[in-house]
Amino acid sequence: MPTPARPEPAERASSSAAPVKPGAPYLPFTRPTIDDETIAGVAEVLRSGWLTSGPKVKEFEARLSEYCGGRPVRAFNSGTCTMEIALRIAGIGPGHEVITTPLSWVATSNVILAVGAKPVFVDIDPRTRNIDLKQVEAKITPNTRAILPVDLAGLPVDRDYLYAISKKYQLRTIEDAAQSFGSTWKGKRIGATGDFVSFSFHPNKNITTIEGGCLVLNDEKEAKLAEQYRLQGVVRTGNDGMEVSLVGGKFNLTDVAARVGLGQLPHLDEFTAKRRELARIYFELLDTPANRALGLRLPPPDFTQGNWHMFQVILPEEKLIAARTDIMAWLHSVGIGTGVHYPAIHLFALYRKLGWTDGDFPHAEYAGRNILTLPLFPAMARADVVRVVEALSAVIEAHLKP
Ligand SMILES: Cc1ncc(COP(=O)(O)O)c(C=O)c1O
Secondary structure (H helix, E strand, O other), rough: OOOOOOOHHHHHHHHOOOOOOOOOEEOOOOOOOHHHHHHHHHHHHHHOEEEEEEEHHHHHHHHHHHOOOOOOOOOOHHHHHHHHHHHHHOOOOOEEEEEOOOOOOOHHHHHHOOOOOOOOOOOOOOOOEOOHHHOOOOOOOEEEEEOOOOOOHOOOHHHHHHHHHHHOOOOOOEOOOOOOOHHHHOOOEOOOOOOOOEEEEOOOOOOOOOOOEEEEEOOHHHHHHHHHHHHHEEEEEEEOOEEEEOOOOOOOOHHHHHHHHHHHHHHHHHHHHHHHHHHHHHHHHHHHHHHHHOEEEEOOOOOOOOOOOOEEEEOOOHHHHOHHHHHHHHHHOOOOOOEEOOOOOHOOOOOOOOOOOOOOOHHHHHHHHHHEEEOOOOOOOOHHHHHHHHHHHHHHHOEEEE
């Protein structure tokens, strides 16, 4: 590995074009693991003549429901639409407020805007990087209808505290558990308890359907409504009966995608165990006196509840002469992929236009500027983590302020 020389700004700008070190394969920050049986199963579906929503989707929903303790589950073509549909089922729309976090994929708050309601952001707890539940009650008004928290990187939000607030103020809860499939809270699987629970099966997630998601609901009445919102509001009866009583969309999962999910689900626990093992190695190598002196902030060392959807460090902005983008470019130049999950939502142009500005949520903003996702996926080996930590330590060391 080349030693990162302390670069001049012009050099830094060009470092993204540096070649990958010969012999070192590019290590992306994530990569799905799909076995041959699943690939063969997809070919079977393609040959079957039934491609869109059909028997495979039904089977996938049944397996997901078993996984979620028998609760009703419906599959969709994204995680995003499941949250929008949960909000609609809860009757949330114009004039209503929904409390959420500013540190998430922008889908989390876009769905609130999409139903005509107002997102009310609450800053994150800088330790967990999840919504700071201690600050939620102060933001509740007569218009508040729901809380929409996110389990960032798969680390579960405190469900006891969350549901104590929801119950006290009679609010609905839409758990954005896009990243926490496979996580648990006090021994219970995320999805097996609670109000609405939304999962995503995007390829970056711990299991995938390529694109897709599912919504865990409370009863069959909600599940029927979810089916209507999923496909044009249609209700079918008998062979030729059709009625439409609400405006639905086009959010159904295909059987091809469901077959991918059916092949992934049995591996979930094994994937989670592997991710935890890799996360432990990151701690072993990063939580040393020499690396602590670099000022990197590590995630909470949780090895029982979270699914380690991502391993994210927060760079010590105040100690560095380089920006995050330069550090990412240098890591890329030595064949290491990293990601940014996520910039603070309230500082995007759309949200600034709605009135939010710099300084509103200082912890989320600091994380948004400095958070860095390191490679973590089940097919990685210890040597990959060693390589990432050596490269990261070297590039940070080379860019510390004198
Ligand atoms: C926290 C969070 N919320 C929502 C979503 C939306 O999921 P999808 O991309 O499946 O629509 C994602 C996934 O990207 C996510 O990470």
